[in-house]
Amino acid sequence: MSDALISVRDLQVRIGDRVIATVPELDVARGECVAIVGESGSGKTTTLLAILGLLEGAAVTGSITVAGVDVLAAGPAELRRIRGSTVALVLQSPQSALNPTMRLGTLMRRALARHGVKGDEARARAERALADVLLPPEVLRRYPHQVSGGQAQRFAIALALALGAEVLLADEPTSALDVTVQAEVVAVLRRLHEERGLAVLLVSHDLALVSSIADRVVVMKDGAVVESGPAAGVFARPREQYTKDLIAAVPRLPGHSAEVQA
């Protein structure tokens, strides 16, 4: 647990009297890909936002430790320090999260400057990060609306890398993308995960996607954790009925998998 980048214990999020999410235990270790999977209203996004201390108007109890920092006790300055540099957030619709009046290059330069990285060092980091996500350097001259959804999403990942993020928190990062574009973004994520040890905490409703890329999975329903464990195990031998129902509900594709079926 001590080398876990993210460690959550007994997390509970409440608004007034209503309990929105309850997570007894969640760890993301270095180089691990953990996915929270569930349908709408399951509390998965809430959990993600709580981990970054981004929930306003809600009562959050429990213990959340991110890169050694106690998120619930930390002050805004400390939270700002870890957000963006150690922990980065990637959201579903990147173009709405990016300032439309700023070129991508400017955006990256400013973000790096905010964390104390300037000049040549900043330029070098930016170039390396773009190469890691397979984006050409010209993309820095463009505005957010001039790049495609997939490119914008990869740029968001590049930003996280340039800032030195060790763990990426992603909320439905590919749901708004075409499936072929999703495959590209996922491939980038996996390479970074495998080659650079980038940890990923992924929130998604897409079980098939999660099953094919996550190391561990947490299944949530109506604000509670239903089942969790190694992804291969949970998908191959689900214990809870809800997990089984979820898996059974995914429409199957015919193909060579149908032939392997006994």
Add this chain to the structure above:
Amino acid sequence: MTAPAGALPTLRRTPLSRLAGVDRLAVAGAVLLGIIVLAAVFAPWIAPYPEDGGSATHPTEALLPPSAEHWFGTDQVGRDVLSRVLFGARTSLVIVVAVLAISGTVGVILGVVAGYAGGWVRDVIMRVTDVFLAFPALLLSLALAVVLQPSVTTVIVAISATWWPWYTRLTASVASSVATRGFVDAARCLGVPAPLIVFRHVLPNALTPVLVQLSLDGGGVILTAAALSYLGLGAHEPTAEWGLMVEQGQALFTTNWWVVTFPGLAILITAFACNMLGEGLRARLAR
């Protein structure tokens, strides 16, 4: 993905405090307007000297300052100012309701037709609208009023003729976007005839911004009507009308301040109340 409203806490600040403030504005405006409307409706019964609202004159009691018998004092011919202000509310009410009803109806109907039909129909309607909008409303009203005999009816006609284009323009743009929504397509696929689509599907969903605008405009109508009467083109003696009363009393401002001040305040407060209601509605509906 659907989620029950309010289930997820958002990243933005929960607007709990702002909520009450904005609703308070709308409620305050509505209450104030309600009082004014009630005062207008019941004027004959609550006015201390109801005959002064009409053609009675009392030359011996002219220009008395505010006192226990005359809360707002009396005017140049001895009429109780309070009573005249109350009766003036009736006149103003009639004007506002008539103008908004006429211009609102005409404007909205033209607007939804233009928005849904598109093509040359829309072009024709919008060009006509543009022509009317090119004239400053007050000038156009003035021109019309000069041609017609001065009266309350003239004021109503003159202002309505210049106000409808705003509603058309507003409604047409909303109606255009409503016309692209799924349920309108679904109605077309069912074979629902076009007029029914416009009135059952487009109109109800295009009304919200118009309602906001209508309540905001109440104040504007009152001010314009007062201006026309002030210029002698609207109500005339002995009708009690606020604008007219301001015109009659303005020369006496330094010596008998109450003759012009109370009608002036009435205009101000009513216009303000309409604005409060309108702003409150706008904020509420925008949420």
Add this chain to the structure above:
Amino acid sequence: MTRVNGTDQAPEPPVLSAERVTLGYGGTAVVHDVSLTVGAGGGVGLIGESGSGKTTLARALLGLLRPRSGAIRYGSRDLAELDRKGWTEFRGNVQPVFQDGSEALNPRMTVGASIGEALQVHHRMDRKERRERIAELLADVGLDAALAERRPHQLSGGQRQRVAIARALAVDPRVLVLDEPTSALDVTVQARILDLLERLAAERGLGYLLISHNLGVVARLCHTAHVMFAGRVVESGATLDLLTRPAHPYTLALRDAVPRIGGEPPKPAGRTEAAPATTGCPFRLRCPFAVDRCQEEAPRLKRVGTRNVACHRAKTVLELSAPGTPVEARRRARLRRSRGLWRRRRRR
């Protein structure tokens, strides 16, 4: 999914068809020279991603958009030549189900009134009969009759979609045009809606034109599928065939990009930002199989085996995607390693 494909009967004469249709808004053409047919009692799938023109084609097939060239036919009649009576008949037989239930229903009308409107246009009924029929229709789609008094925003996404289906069924159509009917729904809700659609098709002999980017959904309900790219049909054929052994590089890319439970991570084909080419084959800038000929000559839809494919290299692609090739063998070996999962999967 095998049930629909397994009970494959020959589709009846087409109720709805597009004949070499070109569609556009303003100056640009969005759909080029597309032909397809939809019959009663069969599911036809239209697979495509954003920008493929599938929604535009759906609107044309619903009579909401006039083609620039080519014809949309109801039965044998061209929509452009229909008289009033013909339009009423067409409208009574071809109905839409859109993606977003909250958009497809008038937010100011109760759900019952929305369904009632459909009944009013096409049937003569008094109020009592109408109310009963609305209750019947709601029951048909698995909803309680009491929901008729609610407004759309008071219902869940799945319930709204069922209401949209009920409204479409109210006129007793022969064909439904469904544009991404389950994309906005949770996966368990989606499964139930698909069950419903399957049941209705079997009970009423309905035909479907199902538009979706989700290959699994299309595989479940449609015996035939057309794949669209940049406004053109690039491949068509029996769904099971097409997805098991794609003959067009785009279909292959799509199929490989879809993640599967317990399967390999999605395979990217690369260069998805490349805009469709304006000369030669539109897919060539993204295509790993492209050769010089692809730039010089735009491929036309040609019969290859049991399929229609618009690709100069279709035969190569077909060979590569067939089981038994080294690529396939490697894939299957990897899958066999997670054998436990596959054993668990039962036939549905």
